Amino acid sequence: MRIQSAEVVVCSPGRNFVTLIVTTDEGLVGIGDATLNGRELAVASYLTDHVAPLLEGRDAAAVEDTWQYLYRGAYWRRGPVTMAAIAAVDVALWDIKAQAAGMPLYQLLGGRSRDSIRAYGHAHGRDIEELSDSVQARIEQGFGAVRIQVGIPGNGPGYGISSVEGAHDYEPASVGLRPVEEVWDAGSYLRHIPAVFEEVRSRFGAELDLLHDVHHRLSPIEAARLGRSLEPFHPFWLEDVTVAENQRALRTVREHTVVPLAMGETYNSIVDYLQLLPEQLIDYVRSAVTHSGGVTGLKRILEFGAIYGAKSATHGPTDISPVGLAAALHIDTAHHDFGIQEYMQHTGPVFDVFDVGYAFADGVFQPGERPGLGVRFDREAAARYPYRQAYLPVNRLRDGTLHDW
Numbered sequence: 001m002r003i004q005s006a007e008v009v010v011c012s013p014g015r016n017f018v019t020l021i022v023t024t025d026e027g028l029v030g031i032g033d034a035t036l037n038g039r040e041l042a043v044a045s046y047l048t049d050h051v052a053p054l055l056e057g058r059d060a061a062a063v064e065d066t067w068q069y070l071y072r073g074a075y076w077r078r079g080p081v082t083m084a085a086i087a088a089v090d091v092a093l094w095d096i097k098a099q100a101a102g103m104p105l106y107q108l109l110g111g112r113s114r115d116s117i118r119a120y121g122h123a124h125g126r127d128i129e130e131l132s133d134s135v136q137a138r139i140e141q142g143f144g145a146v147r148i149q150v151g152i153p154g155n156g157p158g159y160g161i162s163s164v165e166g167a168h169d170y171e172p173a174s175v176g177l178r179p180v181e182e183v184w185d186a187g188s189y190l191r192h193i194p195a196v197f198e199e200v201r202s203r204f205g206a207e208l209d210l211l212h213d214v215h216h217r218l219s220p221i222e223a224a225r226l227g228r229s230l231e232p233f234h235p236f237w238l239e240d241v242t243v244a245e246n247q248r249a250l251r252t253v254r255e256h257t258v259v260p261l262a263m264g265e266t267y268n269s270i271v272d273y274l275q276l277l278p279e280q281l282i283d284y285v286r287s288a289v290t291h292s293g294g295v296t297g298l299k300r301i302l303e304f305g306a307i308y309g310a311k312s313a314t315h316g317p318t319d320i321s322p323v324g325l326a327a328a329l330h331i332d333t334a335h336h337d338f339g340i341q342e343y344m345q346h347t348g349p350v351f352d353v354f355d356v357g358y359a360f361a362d363g364v365f366q367p368g369e370r371p372g373l374g375v376r377f378d379r380e381a382a383a384r385y386p387y388r389q390a391y392l393p394v395n396r397l398r399d400g401t402l403h404d405w
């Protein structure tokens, strides 16, 4: 079976997605997600201009060889644009292979290791009252694990809190030609967050798993202090407590706190984990199928992590399309060292374009039994939602210095 064509569609049913459609000479169609929030068109060009012509005529079954061909063959390895492009090709080829076998993808990855996939939801609010309402809403949806983000007095909207007045649902990318600018003050944050955890714990009890994302904003010693101050409220994890490039920072954090740590959503290769995993500096690997070279790339990372006791916790925000999420769910089903799956929840119009076979109920996912990934892409519906320029915010300290986001 040969690849006949590879086409890219960029659409925006509420937010932007880059989808690769690979068609074979036997009529099978596989799809892959190449969405890179705020840089979508760069990946679309990489695929259309440089990858699609190379794919035509290749053996559709040669998934590993195609991965190596695109990774080693380009000479320029790694990086978010390259690895998102490779991911889309890889996932589309796995989709085709599983459809050809007449099986859901997880069967080709080793079959079921569990009955269901536990997920965590997102709760947020400008203050503790709004946050509590949001936590309650997640509990009512069945979640037993919830990420809590809250506005910090004096800081204005910040990570996890919408900068669009009146919008309760948090969508990090705002439509427009430029990113919105937010303010960050670590001192106010560190003073406020322990009281938030204490209050949420006392309102919702010990059983609910609480997660929190620092989004790369603290220095190593600030992160260590945060971890220590939250220990009495036993968080499930703290995510991205320091900038992801400085992996030694987590040594400092580890020396001072036993709070579990998660990192990896901005990484795109197994090479990014060469220090973090062997030194056992993290407990959860947060990489996404879409950003780390697809099923082939992420499986390698997760197996490497498993040697060092790190569990999988695949990135699942709404800027990863249902195609990327479906691929994650097949890996979650088959991978032995699964931890938890993030589920930020796509909404209405997304499902006009993506018909999904997976299902979420009572806090857990099922990957679905459709052959392949189980997601169908409707090109006509996609055409009704054209691309809109949208960017993640930028973040500044009170004196105007640009800070990590």
Ligand code: KDG
Pocket: 037, 172, 213, 215, 265, 315, 316, 317, 318, 319, 342, 344, 392
């Ligand atoms: O594109 C960036 C978002 O996916 C990111 O801000 C979401 O940190 C995030 C998370 O944990 O889902």
Ligand code: MG
Pocket: 213, 215, 239, 240, 265
């Ligand atoms: Mg995160």
